[in-house]
Amino acid sequence: MNTATRVVAVLIVIVILVAGILGIRALRSRLNQPSPNEQAQTTPTPTPDINKTWNQTESETIAHNFVINSPTYHFDGSNLKLENSAALGCTGCFSFTYSFMSSHGGYGNRNGQMVTQVITSHRIVVTTQQGQITSAVIDGKFDELNQATK
Numbered sequence: 001m002n003t004a005t006r007v008v009a010v011l012i013v014i015v016i017l018v019a020g021i022l023g024i025r026a027l028r029s030r031l032n033q034p035s036p037n038e039q040a041q042t043t044p045t046p047t048p049d050i051n052k053t054w055n056q057t058e059s060e061t062i063a064h065n066f067v068i069n070s071p072t073y074h075f076d077g078s079n080l081k082l083e084n085s086a087a088l089g090c091t092g093c094f095s096f097t098y099s100f101m102s103s104h105g106g107y108g109n110r111n112g113q114m115v116t117q118v119i120t121s122h123r124i125v126v127t128t129q130q131g132q133i134t135s136a137v138i139d140g141k142f143d144e145l146n147q148a149t150k
Contacts, residue, residue: 054092054131060085063096063126066133070144071109072122076102083123092130099123107142107149 054062060082067073067080077100084097100122104115124144127135136144143150 052131054094054128056085056087056094059092059094059128059131060096062131062133063094063128064098066126066136067098067100067124070124070136071147072102072107072124072138072142072144073100075109075111076104077122078103088127090129092128094128096126096128097123098126107138107144108147 064080064082067077073080080098080100082096083099084095086095087093088095102120102122103117104110105118105120106113106115122138124136124138126133133145137150138144141150142148
């Protein structure tokens with residue numbers, strides 16, 4: 001092989017490598033973004049006001065936005081559905097149960113970790129009190145607020 005052919009071959013390999021790296025970065029960035037449908041469903045979170053009594057609709061918006069932005073859902077979650085909501089025993093206190101799917105096993109932000117590529121269904125119970133998230137537990141096993149196994 002002459003020198004000109006070698007230079008062309010090396011340039012082609014470099015172009016392919018750069019294109020591959022850019023493609024991987026774009027894919028990783030896209031995987032960490034909510035889908036356009038989920039972005040459209042996210043509504044602004046009301047600012048907590050200690051002098052206000054929060055109703056169930058306002059509290060559900062806070063809970064929904066919490067789940068959408070939580071590390072577990074944000075990493076690879078999809079198909080978020082409100083399964084149940086209930087008023088609790090104190091004023092402005094509510095519980096919301098959501099279901100969603102993940103494309104990998106595990107909880108929290110799993111960037112840089114070895115993960116199993118398996119569709120996993122999850123259930124998260126989010127409790128609010130006067131516009132604040134007081135508890136968020138996935139599958140009865142993982143504390144999403146503190147990012148810790150129960």
